[in-house]
Amino acid sequence: MNHPQTHSDALFGKSPLISExxxxxxxIFQQLIENYEGGFDVQDINLKIASRIKIGCQIPPxxxxxxxxxxxxxxxxxxxxxxxxxxxxxGQHIIDVACDEAIFRRTKSYHNDNMTGRFILGGWHTxxxxxxxxxxxxxxxxxxxxxxALGVRFLEALEKNVDYRATSCVLELxxxxxxxxxxxxxxxxxxxxxxxxxxxxxVLRVWFLYYRYFGFWKCHQLxxxxxxxxxxIENLAAFAPLFPVTGKSNxxxxxxxxxxxxxxxxxxxxxxxxVSSVNLTREGHYFAFDEALEFFGVKFIKQNxxxxxxxxxxxxxxxxxxQSEHERMMLLFSEFVEDNTVVKGSHAAMQRKEVLWSLVNExxxxxxxxxxxxxxxxKNAKEMNESGFVKMFxxxxxxxKRLNHxxxxxxxxxxxxxxxxxxxxxxxxxxxxxxxxxxxxxxxIKTKQINDDxxxxxxxxxxxxxxxxxxxxxxxxxxxxxxxxxxxxxxxxLNYSIExxxxxxxxxxxxxxxxxxxxxxxxxxxxxxxxxxxKSKNVENVAES
Numbered sequence: 001m002n003h004p005q006t007h008s009d010a011l012f013g014k015s016p017l018i019s020e021x022x023x024x025x026x027x028i029f030q031q032l033i034e035n036y037e038g039g040f041d042v043q044d045i046n047l048k049i050a051s052r053i054k055i056g057c058q059i060p061p062x063x064x065x066x067x068x069x070x071x072x073x074x075x076x077x078x079x080x081x082x083x084x085x086x087x088x089x090x091g092q093h094i095i096d097v098a099c100d101e102a103i104f105r106r107t108k109s110y111h112n113d114n115m116t117g118r119f120i121l122g123g124w125h126t127x128x129x130x131x132x133x134x135x136x137x138x139x140x141x142x143x144x145x146x147x148x149a150l151g152v153r154f155l156e157a158l159e160k161n162v163d164y165r166a167t168s169c170v171l172e173l174x175x176x177x178x179x180x181x182x183x184x185x186x187x188x189x190x191x192x193x194x195x196x197x198x199x200x201x202x203v204l205r206v207w208f209l210y211y212r213y214f215g216f217w218k219c220h221q222l223x224x225x226x227x228x229x230x231x232x233i234e235n236l237a238a239f240a241p242l243f244p245v246t247g248k249s250n251x252x253x254x255x256x257x258x259x260x261x262x263x264x265x266x267x268x269x270x271x272x273x274x275v276s277s278v279n280l281t282r283e284g285h286y287f288a289f290d291e292a293l294e295f296f297g298v299k300f301i302k303q304n305x306x307x308x309x310x311x312x313x314x315x316x317x318x319x320x321x322x323q324s325e326h327e328r329m330m331l332l333f334s335e336f337v338e339d340n341t342v343v344k345g346s347h348a349a350m351q352r353k354e355v356l357w358s359l360v361n362e363x364x365x366x367x368x369x370x371x372x373x374x375x376x377x378x379k380n381a382k383e384m385n386e387s388g389f390v391k392m393f394x395x396x397x398x399x400x401k402r403l404n405h406x407x408x409x410x411x412x413x414x415x416x417x418x419x420x421x422x423x424x425x426x427x428x429x430x431x432x433x434x435x436x437x438x439x440x441x442x443x444x445i446k447t448k449q450i451n452d453d454x455x456x457x458x459x460x461x462x463x464x465x466x467x468x469x470x471x472x473x474x475x476x477x478x479x480x481x482x483x484x485x486x487x488x489x490x491x492x493x494l495n496y497s498i499e500x501x502x503x504x505x506x507x508x509x510x511x512x513x514x515x516x517x518x519x520x521x522x523x524x525x526x527x528x529x530x531x532x533x534x535k536s537k538n539v540e541n542v543a544e545s
Contacts, residue, residue, distance in 0.1 A: 011237060011259045012403045013396075017230065018216070018238045024052060025215050026193050029183040041353040042176050050222050050284070057227030057279045057286055079106045087115050094118065096271065098289030100125040101254045108257055118268045121258040122290030123224050123232060123277075128164045129251045130217045130239055131171055134210070135159060136246040139430040140383030141206050141392070145376065146174055149359055150352075155432045168221075175214040177356055178207050181363035202389045203372035207363075209392065213242060227286045229269075229276035233262060241399025244406075245426035252422075256406045358520045365518075380442045382430050391427055398426050485515050493528045500528045 014022075028048045032040045070082030086095055098120040099107070107119045135143065135158065144155050147170055152158055161167045185204070186193055196208050216239040223231030237259055243252040262269050277286035280296060287295070366375035378384050383391070402422070408415040482490065489511050496504065505524050512519040 010400070010404070011256075011263060011407065012240045012400050014238050015234050017234050018219075021219055022212065022215065025049065025179075025219075026183065029179050030187060033180060033183055033187065038357055041356055042172055045176055045179075046222075049218065050226060053219075053222055053226045053228050053231055055226050055284055056229060056273070057275060057277050059275065059279065061279050073103050073106070076106045076109060079103055080110055083107070083110060083117050084112070084115075087112075087117075096120060096268065098122055098293075100290050101129070101251055104254050104258070105250060118261065118265060119258075120272070120289060121254055123220070123288030124291030124294065126236065126251070126255070127168075127217065127221055127224070127288070128161065129243070129248055130220070131164065131167050132161045133239075133242045133246040133248050133251075134171060134213060134217065135161065135167075136248075136425070136429045137213070137242060137392075137395070137427050138206075138210055139435075140381055140388060140428050142378040142381040142384065143174070143210075144432055144435055145378070145381070146177075146359065146363075149362060149377070150174070150355055159432050171214060172218070173352065173356055173359070175211065175218065177359040177363055178211050180360045181367060182208055182211055184360075184364060185367055201367065201372060203378055203384065204367045206384075206389065206392050207367075209396075213239065224277050224288045224291075225285055227277040227279065229272045232276055233259070233272075240403055241396050243399070244402035244422070245395045245399045247423060247425040247429065249423045252403060253406055253410065256403055257411065260407060260411055354521055358522075361517055380435070380439050382435065382438055383428060388428075395427050483515065486512060489515075490527060493524070494532055496528065497532055500525065500532075 028045065032044060032048070036044075070085055071078040073079045073082065083095075083097060086097065087093075093114070094116045096118045097107070100122045104119055104121050107117070110117055110119075139159070144159070147155060147158055150170060150173055152170055157163065158167055158170060182193075182196070182204070185191075186196070196205060199205060216235045219231055220235035220239065223229070223233075223235060236255065240252070240255045240259070243249075243255060262272070278289055278292040279286050280292055362375075362377065366372045366377055369375055372378060373381075373384050382388070405415065406422075409417045489508055492504075492508060493500065505521060505528070509519060509521045509524045512524065
């Protein structure tokens, strides 16, 4: 079982820069654990990492020129027509065009004897595809159970990456929790991070890979935000082997073409070193090219296209009309705010420290069990077996081989082209529905018990108000047996029949966690609600009837 090797002489895999950044991230986690254990969260990790990334794009905000809309990019001819139109509009012999993967894929065969088109794979769409690849890769290793522990209710939406921002936040919370737990494991045993690869704890090794792979995504994203092209391109190359093994064959091919293009065109690489992101809002928070277009251009047009589009000519007229309206609005805003960009709303980072550290405690328990596969997170995970471990530990090297086949077959033409097996997933994609069915097969008795209790539960929830239903769900009896010490401490909760003040709940939680580290503040609130609040409501309802 091999760990990803460093590939300093190739286009794909970990470069010396990435190896150095892995050490930096480990150091950041360990310093925060030693100095602020239990007192830091995702935002603190992000700030520490971002502070070490040099800010690029040291240029003024760009001038935005809105060009005419081209034909729908549904085939190569239409894409080529739009590119030629850009040449004519800009009056240049060389242009750099940023586009999403669906369009970038079509530019591979573009040719113009008199003009040179250099194409940039959009970082925002690529970042979204990276999240989907991670979910696929770890779908059989307990990621849905861990996400559920964070409070994610719609796992199918997470699986399909319906809302990229929400999905990336969930994956980031998991990354921070796993990173904290792994570094605590290492510090407690006076080990080095590399020693994990020699452990027989295969569950820990699987999630160590998640810690590493998501670190590539994190640094790629921060490379966009800081305008640092080297961070973007090196982390994309490090992450790239996951695309072919998770069935993202289109992205695998496009990333190969993009990385090879950068390697072959030093002028384009130098340009992107200066302008790798778009400076529209404030320093240190830049946008990828396709991201800026989506949020400051296309999104407005999508929202303002009205009626049913009957033909292409009608669509073109509507787009031009909306573009003109948008231009007038921006001109008006700039007169009053003295800025050529208006940002709606402010980005508020949701601090979920309590649920984060609750997950850290559960992961610590799991990783320290004699058999971590028996923890609830991993007990029914379909790939948590010997063959699943082998696939996970070999997947990175398999991915590098597949990317090199694409490189030599489609670009260098040094190997006969064969597309057989390119779309085949090396790592199984376990759907949420499949995992649920598997859970039922493994726990038929438990499932039957839940189904027997369901009518009473539904009746109780329907009788509650909408604001109370969420609380009722989380407060259903678990037949938990409390120790005598716990019961003595919990007895105080019975004195608060109307409202449980936060400081009281926190004090009781701090006493309980000394006895049993599985206690959380939420569990204290749930105990109070089930044993006090709800019973008092039932008494009131009976009295009224």
